[in-house]
Amino acid sequence: MKKDQIAAWNPAELYLSNLSIDCVIVGYHEKQLKILCTRFEGLNGWLLPGGFIGKNENLDDAANRVLAERTGVEGLFLKQFHTFGSLQRSWEHPVNKKQLAAYEGVSAQTVKWMTERFVSVGYYALTEYSKVNPKKIEIESECRWFDVQELPDLLLDHAQMVHTALETLQLQLHHEPIGFNLLPEKFTLPEMQALYETIIGKELDQRNFTKKLLSLGIIKKLNEKKHIGGHRSPSLYKFIKRNYNKALKEGVQLAF
Amino acid sequence: MKKDQIAAWNPAELYLSNLSIDCVIVGYHEKQLKILCTRFEGLNGWLLPGGFIGKNENLDDAANRVLAERTGVEGLFLKQFHTFGSLQRSWEHPVNKKQLAAYEGVSAQTVKWMTERFVSVGYYALTEYSKVNPKKIEIESECRWFDVQELPDLLLDHAQMVHTALETLQLQLHHEPIGFNLLPEKFTLPEMQALYETIIGKELDQRNFTKKLLSLGIIKKLNEKKHIGGHRSPSLYKFIKRNYNKALKEGVQLAF
């Protein structure tokens, strides 16, 4: 944005007040869960990708918009998990107030609007890591993936949000085959197992895992193998879309 | 409130804009789940008890306040379950606009504030039916229990809220001993079983239920029986508070 655009930007007209959305966007790559974080120009810390809710925009639509802005991908798996409303969230909090240098150039009225207390609706999204090319939006200086074990300092309560999102993800994994959103269309059984092990944080028995997964009847073996050299080539599988969607809707039992 | 008080009432100063709280307050009595509903003066339909969030009030505190206002009881089991933000929620929606007669006497500015679009954070509460003496607040004409099967016409998306809350309750029942909040301090095993049957909507085997419940180690038999005449007197039980709290925190397996 140019300076005159920044000066004219009036969120109070466009968006609901006191209310924001933050997305915990989870990606997966080489046995690592990753979280997409952004840094705003002038702010000494990172944030989750977030945004405001248009005055005529559904909550879920707003979350999808925020997600699409940062990932370039539409229609990712996205789910509301909790709404955060503690008083510590405000930018007015001493810890945060000094971060507000970022808002130079913005009208005083807008700074007031931005620094009011916000309640934020948390969504989490799951995506295959390679699909996404993180895109910063204009007022951000950087937007990139971090390993969950190596998250940067997150401002406000965003570290808490990540924690709650991952906890929810672990719980839901037992009832919905949601982990599947984190792998490419064609995948091998060992890849899927590594994904589950990463999310729930413990090693699983290979034979039991295979047995249980196949018994769900939501994936089928392809007549292809993945050539990864150095050892036996694992078979590729893909979802049976029809059954997969049914499983998503009706729930499955996948506790380990 | 008197007329001059109503005219001076200025929620825009007191509360966060565009944001409300609604509570699905679930009670239990004689094998019936009940929901507390209120009717506002002049409105042709019922609503869930709700309220706004003070500018310096935590979200959970606001929900507790709303709950305490209507039930007279503090510290009930209360849990956020979902945030509702579809556009259909607005009072500006044609279906709802005609309901606004209720706001006669209120300043035009306040009517504008009240009729903006609201996103609402849904909480559900569980309480023993007899503990609560439903209290209407000033601008309400009535506040009372309804059987879940016989709910009145609920305005906005409040029927959807009840539905989502009950669905969440059923799911959580398998992991947390939450049903216990719906019974008096001393209860019999058949009472507890009837409660579970009511919530999950199917009959359970008496012996299996007893076995599983006792194996959790969170209740103990008292040296008392409940005299209910006409047949054998069932023993009374109560929670072992320490273990019960632990179970609430760590989760239990109570799937039937």
Add this chain to the structure above:
DNA sequence: TCAAAAGTGTTCAATGTACACCCATGC
């Protein structure tokens, strides 16, 4: 031929489920 990961079945333990009779109480 060796290293590294894939693939594949069976046994045992624990848990869940189905099922029926006697007991206490008040009318």
Add this chain to the structure above:
DNA sequence: GCATGGGTGTACATTGAACACTTTTGA
């Protein structure tokens, strides 16, 4: 003494958990 609901145990089926060797591949 009879109607009503409370209380109790066992057998079977299902599910989950533990466990090891052979196969494929490329260096």
